[in-house]
Amino acid sequence: xxxxxxxxxxxxxxxxxxxxxxxxxxxxxxxxxxxxxxxxxxxxxxxxxxxxxxxxxxxxxxxxxxxxxxxxxxxxxxxxxxxxxxxxxxxxxxxxxxxxxxxxxxxxxxxxxxxxxxxxxxxxxxxxxxxxxxxxxxxxxxxxxxxxxxxxxxxxxxxxxxxxxxxxxxxxxxxxxxxxxxxxxxxxxxxxxxxxxxxxxxxxxxxxxxxxxxxxxxxxxxxxxxxxxxxxx
Amino acid sequence: xxxxxxxxxxxxxxxxxxxxxxxxxxxxxxxxxxxxxxxxxxxxxxxxxxxxxxxxxxxxxxxxxxxxxxxxxxxxxxxxxxxxxxxxxxxxxxxxxxxxxxxxxxxxxxxxxxxxxxxxxxxxxxxxxxxxxxxxxxxxxxxxxxxxxxxxxxxxxxxxxxxxxxxxxxxxxxxxxxxxxxxxxxxxxxxxxxxxxxxxxxxxxxxxxxxxxxxxxxxxxxxxxxxxxxxxx
DNA sequence: GCAGTAAGAAATGTAGATTATGTGAGCCGC
DNA sequence: GCGGCTCACATAATCTACATTTCTTACTGC
Numbered sequence: 045x046x047x048x049x050x051x052x053x054x055x056x057x058x059x060x061x062x063x064x065x066x067x068x069x070x071x072x073x074x075x076x077x078x079x080x081x082x083x084x085x086x087x088x089x090x091x092x093x094x095x096x097x098x099x100x101x102x103x104x105x106x107x108x109x110x111x112x113x114x115x116x117x118x119x120x121x122x123x124x125x126x127x128x129x130x131x132x133x134x135x136x137x138x139x140x141x142x143x144x145x146x147x148x149x150x151x152x153x154x155x156x157x158x159x160x161x162x163x164x165x166x167x168x169x170x171x172x173x174x175x176x177x178x179x180x181x182x183x184x185x186x187x188x189x190x191x192x193x194x195x196x197x198x199x200x201x202x203x204x205x206x207x208x209x210x211x212x213x214x215x216x217x218x219x220x221x222x223x224x225x226x227x228x229x230x231x232x233x234x235x236x237x238x239x240x241x242x243x244x245x246x247x248x249x250x251x252x253x254x255x256x257x258x259x260x261x262x263x264x265x266x267x268x269x270x271x272x273x274x275x276x277x
Numbered sequence: 278x279x280x281x282x283x284x285x286x287x288x289x290x291x292x293x294x295x296x297x298x299x300x301x302x303x304x305x306x307x308x309x310x311x312x313x314x315x316x317x318x319x320x321x322x323x324x325x326x327x328x329x330x331x332x333x334x335x336x337x338x339x340x341x342x343x344x345x346x347x348x349x350x351x352x353x354x355x356x357x358x359x360x361x362x363x364x365x366x367x368x369x370x371x372x373x374x375x376x377x378x379x380x381x382x383x384x385x386x387x388x389x390x391x392x393x394x395x396x397x398x399x400x401x402x403x404x405x406x407x408x409x410x411x412x413x414x415x416x417x418x419x420x421x422x423x424x425x426x427x428x429x430x431x432x433x434x435x436x437x438x439x440x441x442x443x444x445x446x447x448x449x450x451x452x453x454x455x456x457x458x459x460x461x462x463x464x465x466x467x468x469x470x471x472x473x474x475x476x477x478x479x480x481x482x483x484x485x486x487x488x489x490x491x492x493x494x495x496x497x498x499x500x501x502x503x504x505x506x507x508x509x510x
Numbered sequence: 511g512c513a514g515t516a517a518g519a520a521a522t523g524t525a526g527a528t529t530a531t532g533t534g535a536g537c538c539g540c
Numbered sequence: 541g542c543g544g545c546t547c548a549c550a551t552a553a554t555c556t557a558c559a560t561t562t563c564t565t566a567c568t569g570c
Contacts, residue, residue, distance in 0.1 A: 062555090099556085120563065
């Protein structure tokens, strides 16, 4: 279920790990960034060639990812990139709203100076990170990292590593959908939206913070629905 | 994240699958049933010998389980059974109460005849399954299966496969704790408790059903806390 | 057109080589 | 003498290469 902090740190410092873990990280990123077609088969040999590794590490990476639902595994038939659908996205957004509402409410209820500092700091970083649309070059990973850091800061005080983990797992999946509509999301005014969420949270206004947070998710969903509808989906 | 229905069916019918999947299932059960000591190292060769398999399938099974947090993986150091602690259990119970409350509320709100039928049926099965304490022989897996089926029926109408999956993942982990205190749980009066939950749910009384459900989890937690305290833990 | 079948492709499993970790004896500095 | 360091060896994880099994597909005959 996502990378733990140790792994993220290790990856950040470029430390050596196992080949299986290296493939796991790259494959994960490629799936999240939409570098594979949804539904596509991930043939072991091809994946091994792509990342310059043997088949065994690839197999281990795929098995890990299958437990995270980031690949579909069919015994004796291989591994596949999970499909995307508006139906699934709706369910995902709905569940995110439920769980992040709880996590945010608990965080606000138990708020500490450290939690507030985290929000202020990660918002500052996020607000100073430019959003790159596909037309401008496309690599938006810095924004993606900071966006996630901000949302994690919001829920970090909820007192449940389980809940934080679930929210992160769903953030991963949401990221997949984000890349199929880079032109509408992230939007330019997202800094304002995030600031409003931050302010409500720091003010201790539980209901307002929850509303603003979930409205953001629902708005993004609606944008995507309209876009798909317009495209004749 | 737990077995999907296809896998459970396949396992139930004894269909052939891969060696990796066979090891995965057995290892999973052994961990849930407490057949390994918490914190214990799972040495590849030993595990392979135990289940009469090669090292590769074991490795794949362990990698899958590591993504479910049912084993801890340390690169280049091996795999370990996750430790148990009262601290972790409290967090787990707290999170279960949050998530199952939502799932139950949504299920009741969207209730359908099919959902009600599922509850009645699984409760009937559960109520007719004897509870075997360790003194009486110990194999309580039939009760365990039906108990889980009942709780799954309660939340099955929530409209989110994500949420159902999360609840099941936590049920798995709760099962580990249950086995360290078989003498207090499952209790003999659990049939009554489950009946009360069912009645509130079928009556459409959201608040009462949620209270009864979460009270059951909290009561079990308290029993365990008292037992550990009495044992001088 | 459909069932059966056989060749090829691909997943799975095994064996052994390779690499990393942990351990303990011996050595150095204090 | 004691604590800490280094280095060699034992143990175990990891990876590669290859063998085996299974699935897919295209072809044949009815």
